[in-house]
């Protein structure tokens with residue numbers, strides 16, 4: 587079953603809580619975006635977990651170094667999942683995976699900038715199992731989703747995939763065919779005139795695909 591992760595980016599704290607509240611019936615995971623964590627500190631993770639104890643809280647830390655420290659920062663402040671960039675040193679990723687294992691939490695590996703499947707295989711060998719195929723916000727005007735994005739993960743069929751970047755109702759059906767474990771949606775919900783209706787439509791799109799395949 588694919589879970590929907592609401593990505594809260596470029597928003598005030600008040601907007602984050604309001605959007606999470608409004609869309610809560612239709613989403614499974616709540617991501618506190620990198621910029622939001624930078625603005626408000628990791629304490630916002632704890633506040634989000636306290637307010638939504640039944641949701642999986644994702645800290646989009648996008649860690650590049652000091653893996654153990656940043657994983658502990660996220661997990662000890664209420665996050666269930668934290669993120670690390672896949673291109674960083676193996677030692678950083680290994681430390682984060684070790685912390686996650688000890689605390690029964692998860693690490694999502696952000697594949698931004700990775701074009702080589704040998705790096706994906708190396709990540710799997712480290713023990714990474716949740717891999718996020720991600721189109722960067724700054725590239726979304728020139729790049730759209732295609733089968734090309736999934737070529738690098740072909741050799742790791744047992745990995746759980748997350749997909750993120752410019753996902754909207756129109757590309758849900760294509761992305762669902764790739765069998766993602768996590769569909770990460772930000773602006774298509776947070777920037778919608780009616781975020782609850784947008785989240786509901788996405789939920790229905792995912793549910794309908796699953797019912798028919």
Ligand SMILES: O=C(CO)[C@H](O)[C@H](O)COP(=O)(O)O
Pocket residue numbers: 593594595617619646721722723750751752753770771772773774
């Ligand atoms: O990690 C992110 C940016 O680095 C976002 O969370 C991700 O891109 C989803 O947001 P959107 O749907 O608005 O692209």
